[in-house]
Amino acid sequence: MRLLLSLFLTSLLATSAQAAAPDTFGEAKVIARQKVYFDQNTSTQGDLYCGCQWQWVGKSGGRVDAASCGYQARKQESRGERTEWEHIVPAWTFGHQRQCWQNGGREHCVADDPVFRAMEADLFNLYPAVGEVNGDRANFNYGMAQGVQRQYGQCATKIDFQDRAAEPRDDVKGLVARVTFYMFDRYALNMSRQQQQLLMAWDQQHPVTAWERERDQRIASIMGHGNPFVSGARHWTVGYQPVGDGVISLLPTKAPAPREPARSDSSAQATQDAVVGNRNSHVYHLPEGCPSYHQVSPKNQVAFASEGEAKAAGFTKAGNCSR
Numbered sequence: 001m002r003l004l005l006s007l008f009l010t011s012l013l014a015t016s017a018q019a020a021a022p023d024t025f026g027e028a029k030v031i032a033r034q035k036v037y038f039d040q041n042t043s044t045q046g047d048l049y050c051g052c053q054w055q056w057v058g059k060s061g062g063r064v065d066a067a068s069c070g071y072q073a074r075k076q077e078s079r080g081e082r083t084e085w086e087h088i089v090p091a092w093t094f095g096h097q098r099q100c101w102q103n104g105g106r107e108h109c110v111a112d113d114p115v116f117r118a119m120e121a122d123l124f125n126l127y128p129a130v131g132e133v134n135g136d137r138a139n140f141n142y143g144m145a146q147g148v149q150r151q152y153g154q155c156a157t158k159i160d161f162q163d164r165a166a167e168p169r170d171d172v173k174g175l176v177a178r179v180t181f182y183m184f185d186r187y188a189l190n191m192s193r194q195q196q197q198l199l200m201a202w203d204q205q206h207p208v209t210a211w212e213r214e215r216d217q218r219i220a221s222i223m224g225h226g227n228p229f230v231s232g233a234r235h236w237t238v239g240y241q242p243v244g245d246g247v248i249s250l251l252p253t254k255a256p257a258p259r260e261p262a263r264s265d266s267s268a269q270a271t272q273d274a275v276v277g278n279r280n281s282h283v284y285h286l287p288e289g290c291p292s293y294h295q296v297s298p299k300n301q302v303a304f305a306s307e308g309e310a311k312a313a314g315f316t317k318a319g320n321c322s323r
Contacts, residue, residue, distance in 0.1 A: 020300050021121075021129055021223050024110075024292045026319035028121040028282035029060040031083050034196045036218045045211050047083060048127040048176075049134070050155035054083050059282075059316070063279040064130055070154025073132055080132035080152075086298065087125055088176050089183040092139035094119045097189050110320055112224055115247055119187050122246075123219045124179055124227055133157055135168040142176060143196055174206025180228040185229070188244030196238050203229075277302040277315045284310040290321040 022028035023209035052069035054062035062083030073080035078085040109116035143165030145158035177199035221225035228234035
């Protein structure tokens with residue numbers, strides 16, 4: 001009995017220690033900094049595209065140490081001085097396969113499509129990158145930038161602007177291939193045969209590294225699942241049929257609670273229009289102007305009577321709020 005109790009308590013503690021998956025891209029950046037890449041700014045791995053080290057700034061930003069990797073700005077010096085959060089599979093790529101994008105672009109998807117929000121905030125798809133290189137990559141597919149010389153000093157990632165292709169440095173080709181497989185598999189996306197063949201080659205040529213496994217474990221402890229293409233549980237082949245487990249497992253968007261007729265009771269109005277904070281990311285959402293107001297998981301919700309009260313408690317406004 002004592003042994004069973006001990007096992008139960010151990011399991012309970014492990015469950016309570018698990019962080020909650022982010023609800024928005026803004027929250028994802030904060031969680032990624034705190035729970036995944038917290039010690040990677042000074043590691044030999046460096047950022048995604050150039051292997052640069054960086055100094056953390058604020059809750060999720062970074063200042064690039066160009067000397068650590070021999071990076072030189074191609075054109076945008078100010079953007080090259082900071083890190084940005086790269087979507088390995090661009091939001092444009094997965095957004096264009098959602099009806100919401102056709103109805104109004106990214107903003108409309110964030111507001112109305114829970115599957116898009118899940119893809120945008122998926123931690124497996126995020127990685128710190130030198131801002132200029134991230135901007136130059138834009139929404140290009142990965143490819144071989146043949147004939148293109150190095151554009152960023154010693155940084156080995158190359159961008160073929162004419163053919164709209166980005167070739168990452170060899171050290172991360174396997175990682176970006178397996179993340180791409182994961183995203184297309186989990187969210188039932190369509191990938192061209194040419195892209196499949198290229199990424200399959202990179203997957204074979206650049207096996208899973210110790211850091212990639214560690215990264216996968218850290219993210220799995222937050223998201224509740226790992227990348228099966230890292231663990232080897234799944235293998236991509238030409239014509240692979242995506243499972244779509246990230247689509248079927250999502251709950252529909254919560255409908256806003258019906259508003260009661262206005263009353264003179266100020267306390268009732270304060271409760272009705274409460275500011276909602278996420279206790280995990282310390283981000284707050286306003287009842288108007290913040291698309292993710294109704295998307296914060298109930299277990300993470302913290303209600304504040306005003307925006308000032310939320311700020312006083314150390315919370316910051318969600319990045320996708322329009323006001």
